[in-house]
Amino acid sequence: MSKANSEMRVIRGSHQPGRGRFFRWTLSVAAAVLLLLLPIFVTSPYRAHILVMILVYVIAASSLRTIGLSGQMSLGHAAFMGIGAYTSAVIAKNLGWSPWICIPLGGISAMLVGIGVGIPFARLRAIYFSMVSLFFGIGMLAVNSVCERWTGGYSGLVRIPALFVGSRILYYYFFLFVASASLSVLYRFEVSRIGITWKAIAQSHVVASSVGVSETRFRILALAIGCFFVGIAGAGYAHYRVVLSPDTFNLLASIYLLMYVLVVGIGSFVGPIIGAAVLTVIPEISTPLKQYSPYVFAGVLAVVLFLMPTGIAGMAGQMRLWFARRSGGGW
Amino acid sequence: MEMAAQMTINALSLSALYVLVALGFALLLNVMNTLNFAHGAIYMVGGYICCELSDALGLNQWVSLAASALGVGLFGLFLEKYCFRPFYGDISRIVVMSVIIILVLETTANVTMGTDEKRIPSFVEGIIRAGGMSVTADRMVTILVSTLLVIGLSWFIRRSRLGQQMMAVAQEPKGATLQGISTNRVSAFACVLGCGLAAVAGSLMGAILVLSPFMGDYMLVKAIQLVILSGIGSLAGILVSGLIIGALDAVLPVVTSGAVTQTVGIGVIILLLLLRPRGLFGREV
Numbered sequence: 333m334s335k336a337n338s339e340m341r342v343i344r345g346s347h348q349p350g351r352g353r354f355f356r357w358t359l360s361v362a363a364a365v366l367l368l369l370l371p372i373f374v375t376s377p378y379r380a381h382i383l384v385m386i387l388v389y390v391i392a393a394s395s396l397r398t399i400g401l402s403g404q405m406s407l408g409h410a411a412f413m414g415i416g417a418y419t420s421a422v423i424a425k426n427l428g429w430s431p432w433i434c435i436p437l438g439g440i441s442a443m444l445v446g447i448g449v450g451i452p453f454a455r456l457r458a459i460y461f462s463m464v465s466l467f468f469g470i471g472m473l474a475v476n477s478v479c480e481r482w483t484g485g486y487s488g489l490v491r492i493p494a495l496f497v498g499s500r501i502l503y504y505y506f507f508l509f510v511a512s513a514s515l516s517v518l519y520r521f522e523v524s525r526i527g528i529t530w531k532a533i534a535q536s537h538v539v540a541s542s543v544g545v546s547e548t549r550f551r552i553l554a555l556a557i558g559c560f561f562v563g564i565a566g567a568g569y570a571h572y573r574v575v576l577s578p579d580t581f582n583l584l585a586s587i588y589l590l591m592y593v594l595v596v597g598i599g600s601f602v603g604p605i606i607g608a609a610v611l612t613v614i615p616e617i618s619t620p621l622k623q624y625s626p627y628v629f630a631g632v633l634a635v636v637l638f639l640m641p642t643g644i645a646g647m648a649g650q651m652r653l654w655f656a657r658r659s660g661g662g663w
Numbered sequence: 664m665e666m667a668a669q670m671t672i673n674a675l676s677l678s679a680l681y682v683l684v685a686l687g688f689a690l691l692l693n694v695m696n697t698l699n700f701a702h703g704a705i706y707m708v709g710g711y712i713c714c715e716l717s718d719a720l721g722l723n724q725w726v727s728l729a730a731s732a733l734g735v736g737l738f739g740l741f742l743e744k745y746c747f748r749p750f751y752g753d754i755s756r757i758v759v760m761s762v763i764i765i766l767v768l769e770t771t772a773n774v775t776m777g778t779d780e781k782r783i784p785s786f787v788e789g790i791i792r793a794g795g796m797s798v799t800a801d802r803m804v805t806i807l808v809s810t811l812l813v814i815g816l817s818w819f820i821r822r823s824r825l826g827q828q829m830m831a832v833a834q835e836p837k838g839a840t841l842q843g844i845s846t847n848r849v850s851a852f853a854c855v856l857g858c859g860l861a862a863v864a865g866s867l868m869g870a871i872l873v874l875s876p877f878m879g880d881y882m883l884v885k886a887i888q889l890v891i892l893s894g895i896g897s898l899a900g901i902l903v904s905g906l907i908i909g910a911l912d913a914v915l916p917v918v919t920s921g922a923v924t925q926t927v928g929i930g931v932i933i934l935l936l937l938l939r940p941r942g943l944f945g946r947e948v
Contacts, residue, residue, distance in 0.1 A: 405755065452937045459698070459754070463891050464936045467929050470884060474925035485922070583884070587700070587762055594755045623774050630766040637759055638749075 380500040387507035393592035393604030395561035402554040403534030408469030414581030416442040416563025417570035421492040435567040442563025450552035488577035495571040669796045676802040678909025679809035683864035685889035687857030693833040694853040701764035703879030709862025710869040732859040739858030772876040783869035894945015
């Protein structure tokens with residue numbers, strides 16, 4: 333935990349004058365154009381599917397990072413995704429409501445559960461919070477099989493109403509919109525006073541409370557925001573896949589979400605985006621290896637872990653420093 | 664009455680296995696401050712090594728049990744030195760590291776052994792009948808072996824030099840280092856012990872139930888449950904929490920459905936964590 337804090341300490345300011353700002357604008361416009369035009373180059377439905385999954389996991393991992401900003405490492409985040417997914421799917425299926433109404437409802441229900449568990453959980457720190465969130469995740473899977481009548485239990489839920497009929501490209505644009513909206517909201521939170529307070533709490537909850545910051549309240553807020561967006565991602569996923577299996581939201585899924593955040597480094601906002609994109613693609617491109625493909629995934633993780641001790645973002649920072657020294661000026 | 668006795672034996676043999684795995688997990692957590700999520704996978708590997716030695720090479724089961732514990736213990740030495748030591752005290756990187764270990768071990772087991780479930784030949788053949796109940800001898804062997812191991816371990820930690828050094832490192836790593844204790848050596852030994860215990864548990868599980876490449880996932884959750892229930896820092900408490908969890912697991916399915924059992928077990932843990940975060944016997948961290 334202490335390492336994560338020290339990484340948070342070096343987060344750079346968002347306002348840079350002159351060339352840096354111009355560079356940043358060009359980069360964002362280029363990225364936006366590329367993302368909007370991407371479906372032109374993607375012809376096979378399978379690749380479109382991978383793109384959609386990347387966007388889903390980008391939202392989920394970024395929201396997990398928001399919770400992490402307040403110094404808490406959740407090991408049950410996939411369960412909140414599951415709550416959003418199942419709520420939305422069950423309502424749409426049984427009450428016949430439109431998925432467009434159910435998806436926000438999924439987000440809200442995940443948020444309410446997040447607040448509900450946040451009130452008792454938020455006073456636990458560090459490893460105890462990780463543990464209790466882990467058991468919350470496992471408990472939710474058990475609840476899922478207790479409520480078998482509605483959720484389908486272990487065998488999963490089928491025939492969920494779809495959001496669009498036909499092309500996957502429409503889903504791509506839908507999730508692109510949702511992801512950019514969620515990321516901008518999360519970014520606004522991070523650079524606002526609230527975000528700074530979260531980082532302060534993560535660095536030292538003693539100092540933060542001594543200047544009158546309510547640690548519990550801000551941690552619950554982080555949990556509520558994180559759970560809302562992951563619930564939206566889960567609900568969208570439910571109406572995209574049309575079937576749900578509880579295995580999608582188990583402990584391993586939570587650990588994977590955590591890895592998407594950690595691989596690049598928790599200090600960087602783009603971290604979960606790159607992490608989710610790279611780590612979602614790797615298993616897909618290594619499918620020709622069949623049952624050997626997890627080795628590739630483990631290998632990539634090992635390379636990141638051993639060769640880039642500060643994560644990929646730390647590596648990028650070091651390279652920038654190196655370039656700056658060579659050319660005698662910054663970007 | 665017979666049913667109660669039968670249930671007690673089943674609960675005890677389950678508890679014994681949970682305790683063996685959880686003790687290893689707790690050793691690593693206490694001494695090295697490392698959350699080793701790969702402990703379940705290590706337990707699975709121990710079971711498969713024992714199975715292969717006795718099945719393919721035709722060794723005596725007891726010899727292969729010992730060989731499996733020794734081999735996995737050596738693997739633990741490697742793990743501690745090259746996988747955990749570089750990231751000491753950094754929980755996020757330890758999590759990534761244990762995911763790597765899980766992936767490598769489970770994939771290897773899956774590729775070499777296939778997904779079919781395997782069984783280890785019984786350690787002691789036969790069924791013990793007493794009163795109206797009948798218990799396979801293997802369950803009694805499991806209880807016996809685990810009890811002996813737990814007694815041996817507690818003797819070792821309390822009486823031997825290395826064991827006491829281990830306690831010292833668990834209590835206060837800096838202070839222990841100042842006293843001239845080699846933290847690295849102690850952690851390496853803790854890791855060897857933990858992995859060895861997990862291997863024994865895996866082998867015994869292979870004899871009373873079956874082996875599968877993903878059986879570690881379930882055991883890992885159980886081990887964490889035990890450690891949390893007893894509290895971080897307490898090894899003796901694991902025995903008590905092992906009995907509690909084992910009893911819940913053996914008795915509740917008779918009364919209600921399996922899913923409800925799981926919910927109740929986890930509900931108990933969450934409630935305990937909220938009321939008393941340091942567990943039943945743990946120290947404040």
